[in-house]
Amino acid sequence: MKNIVIGRFVPGKGFLYRMDPRTKIISLVLLMASAFVIRNFTAMFMAIGFMALLLVAGRINIFRVLSGLRPLMYLLAFTFIFQLLFNTQGDLVVAWTLHYSPLNILMVTALVMLWFFTKRHVKFKFFFFLATLVGAVALVANLRLGPAFATGTLDIYESALTTGFFIVMRLMIIVTLSTVLTLTTKPTDLNLGLESVMSPLKVFRIRTEEMAMIISISLRYIPTLLDEANKIMLAQASRGVDFSEGKFKAKIMQIVSLLVPMFIISFKRSDELANAMEARSFVPGQPRTRLHQLTWGLADTAALVVSLLALTAVITTRVVM
Amino acid sequence: MRIIEIDNVSFHYKAGTPVLENVNLNVDKGEWITILGHNGSGKSTLSKLLVGLLRAKQGTIRVANVELSETTVYDIRKKIGIVFQNPDNQFVGVTVRDDIAFGLENLQVPRGEMIERIEQYAQKVDMADFLNKEPHNLSGGQKQRVAIAGILAMETDIIIFDEATSMLDPKGRNTILSMMKQLNDEGVTVINITHDMKESLYGDRIVVLKEGRILKDDTTKVVLADHKTLEKSSLEMLLPLRVLRALEAKKVDNEKVRSYLWQLSLTG
Amino acid sequence: MAIKFNRVDFKYKGDDKKGYLALSNISLSIQGEGEFITLIGETGSGKTTLVQHMNALLVANSGSVDIYGIKVEKQAVKKKKIRLNPIRKKVGLVFQFPEYQLFEETVLKDITFGPKNFGVPEAEAIETAQRVIRIVGLDESYLDRSPFNLSGGEKKRVSIAGILAMEPDILILDEPTSGLDPMGRNALLKVFYDIHEKLNKTVIIITHDMNTVYEYAKRVLVMRDSYLVYDGDPVDLFTTKNIENWNLDVPDILNLMHRMEQDLGITLTSRPRSAAALTNALEEVLR
Numbered sequence: 001m002k003n004i005v006i007g008r009f010v011p012g013k014g015f016l017y018r019m020d021p022r023t024k025i026i027s028l029v030l031l032m033a034s035a036f037v038i039r040n041f042t043a044m045f046m047a048i049g050f051m052a053l054l055l056v057a058g059r060i061n062i063f064r065v066l067s068g069l070r071p072l073m074y075l076l077a078f079t080f081i082f083q084l085l086f087n088t089q090g091d092l093v094v095a096w097t098l099h100y101s102p103l104n105i106l107m108v109t110a111l112v113m114l115w116f117f118t119k120r121h122v123k124f125k126f127f128f129f130l131a132t133l134v135g136a137v138a139l140v141a142n143l144r145l146g147p148a149f150a151t152g153t154l155d156i157y158e159s160a161l162t163t164g165f166f167i168v169m170r171l172m173i174i175v176t177l178s179t180v181l182t183l184t185t186k187p188t189d190l191n192l193g194l195e196s197v198m199s200p201l202k203v204f205r206i207r208t209e210e211m212a213m214i215i216s217i218s219l220r221y222i223p224t225l226l227d228e229a230n231k232i233m234l235a236q237a238s239r240g241v242d243f244s245e246g247k248f249k250a251k252i253m254q255i256v257s258l259l260v261p262m263f264i265i266s267f268k269r270s271d272e273l274a275n276a277m278e279a280r281s282f283v284p285g286q287p288r289t290r291l292h293q294l295t296w297g298l299a300d301t302a303a304l305v306v307s308l309l310a311l312t313a314v315i316t317t318r319v320v321m
Numbered sequence: 322m323r324i325i326e327i328d329n330v331s332f333h334y335k336a337g338t339p340v341l342e343n344v345n346l347n348v349d350k351g352e353w354i355t356i357l358g359h360n361g362s363g364k365s366t367l368s369k370l371l372v373g374l375l376r377a378k379q380g381t382i383r384v385a386n387v388e389l390s391e392t393t394v395y396d397i398r399k400k401i402g403i404v405f406q407n408p409d410n411q412f413v414g415v416t417v418r419d420d421i422a423f424g425l426e427n428l429q430v431p432r433g434e435m436i437e438r439i440e441q442y443a444q445k446v447d448m449a450d451f452l453n454k455e456p457h458n459l460s461g462g463q464k465q466r467v468a469i470a471g472i473l474a475m476e477t478d479i480i481i482f483d484e485a486t487s488m489l490d491p492k493g494r495n496t497i498l499s500m501m502k503q504l505n506d507e508g509v510t511v512i513n514i515t516h517d518m519k520e521s522l523y524g525d526r527i528v529v530l531k532e533g534r535i536l537k538d539d540t541t542k543v544v545l546a547d548h549k550t551l552e553k554s555s556l557e558m559l560l561p562l563r564v565l566r567a568l569e570a571k572k573v574d575n576e577k578v579r580s581y582l583w584q585l586s587l588t589g
Numbered sequence: 590m591a592i593k594f595n596r597v598d599f600k601y602k603g604d605d606k607k608g609y610l611a612l613s614n615i616s617l618s619i620q621g622e623g624e625f626i627t628l629i630g631e632t633g634s635g636k637t638t639l640v641q642h643m644n645a646l647l648v649a650n651s652g653s654v655d656i657y658g659i660k661v662e663k664q665a666v667k668k669k670k671i672r673l674n675p676i677r678k679k680v681g682l683v684f685q686f687p688e689y690q691l692f693e694e695t696v697l698k699d700i701t702f703g704p705k706n707f708g709v710p711e712a713e714a715i716e717t718a719q720r721v722i723r724i725v726g727l728d729e730s731y732l733d734r735s736p737f738n739l740s741g742g743e744k745k746r747v748s749i750a751g752i753l754a755m756e757p758d759i760l761i762l763d764e765p766t767s768g769l770d771p772m773g774r775n776a777l778l779k780v781f782y783d784i785h786e787k788l789n790k791t792v793i794i795i796t797h798d799m800n801t802v803y804e805y806a807k808r809v810l811v812m813r814d815s816y817l818v819y820d821g822d823p824v825d826l827f828t829t830k831n832i833e834n835w836n837l838d839v840p841d842i843l844n845l846m847h848r849m850e851q852d853l854g855i856t857l858t859s860r861p862r863s864a865a866a867l868t869n870a871l872e873e874v875l876r
């Protein structure tokens with residue numbers, strides 16, 4: 001539970017921390033847009049390189065970001081496999097005949113068993129799972145042990161690979177960028193930044209301050225909810241729930257017994273939060289002074305220029321090529 | 322001068338189970354009132370009514386001559402600060418600093434002064450070293466101190482403390498109480514809800530609640546000696562008086578000891 | 590020896606890389622029966638952190654805690670080598686904030702949660718709930734209410750009931766009397782003392798109330814700034830140690846005795862630890 005980092009601010013040093021939240025928000029939007037526009041490999045690899053550079057230069061713990069991506073892994077894998085199976089455009093890259101013979105199936109079963117019993121000792125469980133999956137398919141495709149009682153085909157087209165790759169990369173870039181934003185920006189600053197960035201919307205009579213407050217409180221709420229879940233888990237553990245118990249059914253039951261109180265308690269909490277804010281003279285829409293002030297620095301201008309350049313670059317390459 | 326007038330107020334969370342019934346209470350400016358009463362007697366509920374977080378089902382509340390209503394509640398809140406019973410319910414900011422700032426931002430205190438006040442009050446409650454910590458990662462007593470600082474910094478005319486010192490160590494509690502005393506001397510009206518009988522010695526007056534009704538409203542001296550009333554609301558007398566009464570019951574009569582214990586029970 | 594701390598350090602992972610050292614080099618033994626311990630010390634000294642190690646809710650960074658023969662260590666817990674459930678059954682912990690402990694929809698469900706988890710049949714668990722809700726000074730009508738819509742003191746009582754229902758061998762209470770009205774406090778202290786006396790169980794109470802310490806404790810632990818600085822007799826603590834340094838205070842009874850000695854020249858022959866005993870001692874002298 002504690003590994004989920006989306007929405008959580010982690011204090012630290014590095015230039016990203018010192019940057020103006022407005023810059024970060026605008027750059028985030030520009031870079032995300034760039035990621036969507038990219039259609040060629042060189043650009044994508046450059047983008048990935050750029051991300052890596054950003055993380056390194058910003059002195060951000062890469063493992064933190066990776067573990068933030070973890071919950072997304074299965075979604076990504078699913079998207080990719082979906083593409084592989086159903087996208088039939090472009091050249092045929094792989095055309096395997098799958099042999100379903102008793103011996104083959106026995107081998108696959110053995111492989112799965114091996115995976116099942118060793119997975120708890122492996123560090124990168126997800127990659128282990130993927131490797132097993134790929135291994136199983138490769139087995140069925142390449143080994144011809146004994147007579148097959150049925151055969152199938154596995155055709156993979158070029159476009160499936162490229163589209164899958166781009167979708168996965170884009171999602172990863174977007175999630176990484178947003179994680180970097182929340183990781184390096186205090187919620188209060190984020191709030192200020194959002195408010196300021198959205199302030200042109202005032203022209204359309206949108207109450208930007210409240211919107212910013214809503215966004216930042218909901219962002220803040222993700223870690224609070226996790227803390228809440230954590231507290232409930234402690235309370236349950238101390239009264240005999242064994243969270244280390246590995247049985248699938250037991251796990252499901254535990255999650256259910258966590259969800260109900262989480263809902264009740266979250267409602268109660270938001271009520272109390274509103275009370276606390278009101279009792280301290282918070283009135284929605286009223287002007288407030290601010291402890292935190294935003295300061296625009298050279299780095300901010302530079303960051304904006306770089307992001308803008310990135311976007312123009314990808315757009316031009318796409319138009320030209 | 323009256324600063325709070327509670328006139329015939331009743332309240333219930335669920336129809337049929339009254340929590341406060343026909344409460345009448347007046348508080349003068351600069352007074353220190355202690356509210357005592359058994360668990361569930363309605364103390365916290367009363368305090369929430371005063372700041373307009375709950376609306377009375379019957380009766381009126383006036384603060385500084387303004388009747389509490391939907392339109393006046395915002396102005397009234399600028400005059401009353403409340404430290405909640407559970408400090409966790411009070412934290413809005415992500416760091417201790419931001420949390421103390423929150424109320425000041427709402428009162429539109431200029432930034433320079435805000436920074437000063439945050440320093441000053443964090444120091445007063447002895448939490449200056451913790452300004453960058455997350456409030457949720459503090460110990461129980463530290464949370465209470467931060468909650469207190471957040472309200473004190475707003476420098477309101479009236480402050481309600483709802484069991485605000487219940488988790489402080491003896492020294493910390495004394496520090497906070499003498500701070501409250503100092504504020505009171507400067508003219509701040511203090512309403513202190515507590516279960517610590519000794520704390521009530523700081524105040525001028527004690528209000529005893531029982532099952533949502535005011536059982537007794539009198540000077541500190543009178544109430545602290547009123548064994549019957551205290552017992553009815555699950556309270557107890559201070560130690561010297563308890564000993565004195567026990568000696569009397571045993572028919573041990575020593576005038577010197579008697580008057581000494583009596584004296585002690587009023588000065589603490 | 591039921592619980593044994595061996596050179597325990599604990600750090601909260603914190604805002605910076607260093608973390609926050611909350612326990613330093615704690616060594617300590619607690620018997621499985623017959624102890625009545627109070628744990629005191631200034632705000633933030635590490636009391637809550639210490640007791641959370643006693644039922645393995647927290648695990649030491651270095652050193653180890655032995656709980657009923659199970660060695661609770663970082664590595665072992667991480668690899669899920671040990672089962673913590675038996676520990677939780679034997680060592681019951683009431684949290685400092687009842688809000689952190691209550692999570693079920695009704696008080697009844699909350700109190701029966703523990704017993705049911707340890708295999709007590711539903712009917713029996715409900716009976717237990719009906720019994721303990723009275724022990725903590727509430728009536729059965731509370732069983733159907735939501736624990737979130739109670740007053741502060743009522744929540745506290747329910748959270749205590751939830752642990753009493755588990756009937757643990759060692760009962761640990763983190764500031765159980767903060768927020769209770771005076772008579773409720775006295776009554777519950779009596780309940781804890783009875784559990785200790787009649788069932789010969791070990792009870793550990795964290796408190797800031799020196800009177801509780803003086804009147805009930807057989808052994809006192811004092812924490813200061815992450816260190817355990819005193820482990821011994823309560824009377825010694827208040828009469829021979831420089832307690833001001835530890836942010837502590839003199840208990841009312843001792844205070845009253847001192848003052849009467851100073852101002853009235855009344856010296857008692859015994860050392861009473863309760864108001865009743867003090868009265869008796871005074872009666873003896875004054876007659």
Ligand SMILES: Nc1ncnc2c1ncn2[C@@H]1O[C@H](COP(=O)(O)OP(=O)(O)OP(=O)(O)O)[C@@H](O)[C@H]1O
Nearest residue numbers: 334360361362363364365366738739740741742743
């Ligand atoms: N949100 C709520 N919904 C329903 N009933 C409530 C709610 N909050 C409190 N009550 C009930 O109202 C009564 C008064 O509660 P209140 O919190 O005012 O008591 P209190 O005097 O502050 O007690 P304590 O000393 O325990 O803090 C209690 O009986 C309680 O059960």
Ligand SMILES: Nc1ncnc2c1ncn2[C@@H]1O[C@H](COP(=O)(O)OP(=O)(O)OP(=O)(O)O)[C@@H](O)[C@H]1O
Nearest residue numbers: 458459460461462601611632633634635636637638
């Ligand atoms: N979750 C946490 N993260 C970081 N630091 C923490 C956390 N919980 C407690 N601390 C710090 O560890 C220290 C010890 O805390 P602990 O809660 O054990 O104190 P305590 O003795 O119980 O105090 P109190 O009497 O106020 O409840 C405190 O200084 C506190 O700020």
Ligand SMILES: [Mg+2]
Nearest residue numbers: 365406740741
């Ligand atoms: Mg209350």
Ligand SMILES: [Mg+2]
Nearest residue numbers: 460461637685
């Ligand atoms: Mg504590």
